[in-house]
Amino acid sequence: MPRPGTGGGGHRSAGGHDYSRVGGGHHVGNSTNRPTGNTSFNRGPTFGDGYHHVSPPPRRRYYGYHRNYYSHSSSGLGTLLICLIIFIALIFGIFSFSHESSSPTSTINREKIENPVAYDNNCIKDELGYIENQSKLSKNLKNFYNKTGIQPYIYLKSYDDSLVNDQQKDEYAQKWYEENIDNEDTFLLVYYEDLNQNEIGYMSCVNGKQVTSIMDSEAIEIFWNYIDRYWSDSSLSTVDVFTKTYDATAKTIMKKSTTSKDIIKIGLIIVGIILIIGGIIYILRMRYKREQEKAKETIEILNTPLDKSDELRDKYLNEERKE
Template identity: 70%
Template sequence: MPRPGTSSGGHRSSGGHSSSRVSGGHHVGQSSRPTGGSSFNRGPSINHYHNTSPYRRGYYRNSRHGYTGSTSGLGTLIVCIIIFAIIVFSFFMISNDHNKVVSTINREKIENRVPYNNNCIKDELGYIENSSRLSKNLMNFYNKTGVQPYIYLKSYDSTLISDDQKNSYAQTWYEENIDNEGTFLLIYYADSNPNEIGYMAYVNGKQVTSVMDSEAIDIFWNYIDRYWSDSSLSTVDVFTKVYDSTAKTIMTRTTTSKDIIKIICIIVGIMIVLGGTIYILRIKFKRDKEKAEETIEILKTPLDKTDELREKYLNEERKE
């Protein structure tokens, strides 16, 4: 029997909570999605310098204008070009983030002492064409995350009407049928109408939440939505792609727009510090050079001439 929803899109929801194991819910249209099950039809100043030396005072004023008009302007232009290029690159990366499923958390593989269980599929609906093949494929998820997957496709049950009832059933079923806390259980509840997409709920074992956290669950639902409605894929291929893609994404921290902005801020900060340091060193070098030239000029100037010039500029300083 083909799975419902392979040719139409629609609505997804989930719900429930347990104090012992993690589960939760969401209905499409809410502003946020907590962890949980899913029922869905899927679709896509000016500073003044003062100096009593006449020679240094005049020389410094002239050299300062020459410096800021050439070398400083070129350096500023280069810095502006670099910053502009970084900003353009960052906007490009940020725009790509909206089209990409990303993980922002560093997760460590769970050291599950329980070996992989091949008997991890229960299909009462006849959707899965080859259970042994799917079970073998799901081992990749276990190897990357350390989490044991379990898929249960449950036939329609008229006693399970509300989302809360279905979530509660999932918790009870886990308790009665799974003897470890390292399993991620997914239950699909068939709808009374075989052509309608049913309800999905999950239950995390107590040891699973460090990997299958709220963000990882969001990523899992995203891949469910992406692949479930693809009529070109068999049900085995759908679940294989969902679990493989989820494992690959959640176990690899993706560079996001926030990371790029952080890098840009660091680069700009380094450039500012480096530029400021170079500027200070250049000023110091020029001042030292000016001082040395002034000293040479003073030594070359006759004593009587030096006294006359000194008196002249001292008088100017007093007038100011």
């Protein structure tokens, strides 16, 4: 039986309640806007990136070449600063674009929990016949367990007329966890069939007390976002929907995404490195220039007639004393 609502939108439940475990409720309906938020509730643990020398111009008087050299150096430093500004602008531009258009991101460092219970393949209960191959899905869900240490459990519940509102459905999920799951290392997702079977039902999730350090409010928000993305994709089977949702959630929440503060920090480090390298190049350039000047003076002294050698020698010695 195909799942309802492929191609539709939805809205989420509002409001939260204090329970023994962390969880949340979620609507995937038929409105035009997809949901972006989630409800969470908590009654246990608190939520927790060599010198290049330009050949001199045609030979002229020494002091003319001296002035040209300084002009070249100044131009080089100006170019370096312009390139640096452009580089930083590009970095921030790329970050801004990726931040706005990319998948849900995580801002929290999470560590895989040490689950004392081995992965349980018997982690699906489908009363609706939506899941085409339960064995395949349970095998695929192990990737979520391997990355997070959390045991996933999916329960697709048939319509129950005694559950008339979202709060009662959330409470039912809590109670079902208590009565059917004997550990606190499981993440339970319950889907409630709607009275109109063509409408998408309500969803509720419940955390075991030991997994709140990973499935916190941000992680649950990310999970709902992926549910929204894949549920209405008619090209995906129900097995693919849940496989992609759990895989993408685990990948996202277990890896801290780059934030604007990280970009600023990296940018400052790069700027510092460039300035240091630029300073070293400038010092080497000036030293090389002085050595060239001295060599040029020596050659001129050697090539100057004797009647002018004393004058050049005196000038050279005076410059040496000034240094």
